[in-house]
Each structure stands twice: as structure tokens, then as C-alpha cells.
Amino acid sequence: MRTIDWDQKKSCITIIDQTLLPEKLMLLEIRDLESLIEAITTLRVRGAPALGAAGGYGVALIARSIKTKDVPGFVKQLRSEAIKLKNARPTAVNLSWGVERVLNRALDADNVQDIRNIALEEAKMLAEDDVQRCREIGMHGAQLLKDGDTVLTHCNAGRLACVDWGTALGVIRSAVEAGKNIRVISCETRPLNQGSRLTAWELAEDKIPVTLIADDMSGYVMRNRMVDAVIVGADRIVEDAVFNKIGTYTHSVLAKAHGIPFYVAAPLSTFDFRRKEKDVVIEMRGPEELRRCGNRMLAPAGVPVLNPAFDATPMENVTALITEEGVFRPPVDFKALEKLKM
Numbered sequence: 001m002r003t004i005d006w007d008q009k010k011s012c013i014t015i016i017d018q019t020l021l022p023e024k025l026m027l028l029e030i031r032d033l034e035s036l037i038e039a040i041t042t043l044r045v046r047g048a049p050a051l052g053a054a055g056g057y058g059v060a061l062i063a064r065s066i067k068t069k070d071v072p073g074f075v076k077q078l079r080s081e082a083i084k085l086k087n088a089r090p091t092a093v094n095l096s097w098g099v100e101r102v103l104n105r106a107l108d109a110d111n112v113q114d115i116r117n118i119a120l121e122e123a124k125m126l127a128e129d130d131v132q133r134c135r136e137i138g139m140h141g142a143q144l145l146k147d148g149d150t151v152l153t154h155c156n157a158g159r160l161a162c163v164d165w166g167t168a169l170g171v172i173r174s175a176v177e178a179g180k181n182i183r184v185i186s187c188e189t190r191p192l193n194q195g196s197r198l199t200a201w202e203l204a205e206d207k208i209p210v211t212l213i214a215d216d217m218s219g220y221v222m223r224n225r226m227v228d229a230v231i232v233g234a235d236r237i238v239e240d241a242v243f244n245k246i247g248t249y250t251h252s253v254l255a256k257a258h259g260i261p262f263y264v265a266a267p268l269s270t271f272d273f274r275r276k277e278k279d280v281v282i283e284m285r286g287p288e289e290l291r292r293c294g295n296r297m298l299a300p301a302g303v304p305v306l307n308p309a310f311d312a313t314p315m316e317n318v319t320a321l322i323t324e325e326g327v328f329r330p331p332v333d334f335k336a337l338e339k340l341k342m
Helices: 033-041 048-065 071-086 093-106 112-142 168-177 194-205 215-223 248-257 334-341
Strands: 004-007 012-016 027-030 150-153 183-187 210-213 229-232 236-238 241-245 262-265 310-314 320-323 326-328
Touching: 004 048, 004 112, 012 048, 027 033, 033 048, 033 071, 048 071, 048 093, 048 112, 071 093, 071 112, 093 112, 112 168, 112 262, 112 320, 112 326, 150 168, 150 215, 168 194, 168 229, 168 262, 183 194, 183 215, 194 210, 210 215, 215 248, 229 248, 241 248, 248 262, 248 310
Parallel strands: 150 183, 150 229, 183 210, 229 262, 262 320
Antiparallel strands: 004 012, 012 027, 236 241, 241 310, 320 326
């Protein structure tokens, strides 16, 4: 089952509703732009590569919903709706990348039906490419792990964050597939617990040994030599920093202090070659994510809350970037990487 896909018979996007895991595995049918944006903002679908696919399929969905046959009017509306989709999550670069890839390809056509057909064709190709890229990331990254290693990971960079296989967890899956005995320590990843709800669930499903810890236990397990490597995913990589789920920076500092390699696994579509750390807007999420857990209050109703979704890890804290094109150790030649992306 893919995290995100296109249902040909129903002409809609299907996604795994990640907010229901691990209690319930359920597919949602997304039939309009408003439902897709809601699914993205509420994290029913999340993870950089999966958001890239959501952007691509979203353009195909929008193109099917526009009624006018007038090409200039159609294109104007398609571009306008695509901007709304791109803005659903500002920090994750793959969403905009997926929208732009499909939009640019589809708008090569000169009639409405061809635009619709090409948009869907390109979105499907983008999704297939993601699966292949994750496999290649896994193959390159698996070579960095030794038989018997224990890997600490944060948030969820598995198949649920991609179309399939995963980035950080894809490296672990590929190492296990190659016959290596790998154990995983999964940080719970507050406040929405993607590590406990999603990563632990994925690994348990695959029968890969996983131990769950609270986020602030990572120093304990590193100091006690229970970790051989840290592998995380990324939502945006710029020349001087990696943006990933809040808490990633803390783990990078601890790993550096304890001499533990800190790897970032991500496709080149996650790289932003136009910006540096200071140029990136970090998404701020609602206060209720910290004030409440379900129906239970965890804090006084009016207490001020700071809730950034991501933080920036300086490139000097990164041992290597694992991509579909190979492993790159800082300082990384971003101009050469950009050529590979093209």
C-alpha cells in the first residue's frame, strides 16, 4: 500500500490518514483542493517526498476540477489554485517542487484536455521516481552501516513520509535487506509523536527491532554508548543548514559531542539551491498541539506557546548527506549537486 496514490476509477487522490495510526490504518479519498490542503495542514499526509507527490497529484486534481474550456482562463485558474496548494506548508520545499514540476510539464500543452492528461501522467511519474530515488538512497546509505549497529532516528522518514520505502528508514530497510542486523532507537518526536506513532509502527510491521524513547533521552543513550549512528530525514536542505522536525538540531549537537556520525538522508528534490538558512521561513503551528493531548489538558488554557514545526541543523554538525546520487560529506559543492538535480 502506498502512502499516496491516484485512484484511476474514482479520479481522486488516495492517502493513508497518518493521524489515525497506529490505532487504525485507513485510506482517505481526496476529491478537491480544499480537502487536500486540509490533509496537508493537519498532517494526514506529511513528509517531504510524500508532500512532493501530493503537490504533483494536487495539480492533476485541480486541472480536473476546473470547468472552463477557455485555455487562457483555465491556465490562470490552474496557476492561482496551485499557489494555494504550495502555501499549505511553507518550510517543506518538496511540496512546491512537486507542484512546479507537474505544472510546468502540463502547461507545455495547448488545449485543456491535454493539460489534464499530461498533469496526471507527470504526477504518476513523479511518484514512481520517488520510489526509485528512495531505493537508491537506501542502497548508498546502507553501506555506511555495519552489521550489529544501532541507529537513532527522529520523527518519521519512512515509507509514510514518502510514496514508499523511505529515506532515513529506507537506509535501515536496505541495510536489513542486505543481511545486516540493525536495531533502531526511535525518538517519540513531540508534540505530535511521529516517532512513536509512525516510525515505531512501520518498523514493528517490518519486524525490525525498535526501542522507543522520549526525545530528551537521546543524550542518555548516546552517553551510554547505545547508539552507533544517527540518521534523520529532511524537509529542506540549504547550503549552510538542514531543516527537519523540531528537535533534530539537539540530536546533532549531542551526536557531535559524543563522536557519533550524524547522517541526513534525502532526495535532491529536498535541496534548495536558492536560499540559505536566514532566508527560510519556519512554520509555526497552533498552540493546542502542546496544550492538549486529545481531550486532556496538558497546560493551562491561556499559557503562551512557542511551537515551531522545524529547526535548522548547521551543516558543520552533519557527517554526510545521503542522496540518490551518492553520499556527500561537508563541505558540499552545491553547484555540482544542483547540476545533478537538473
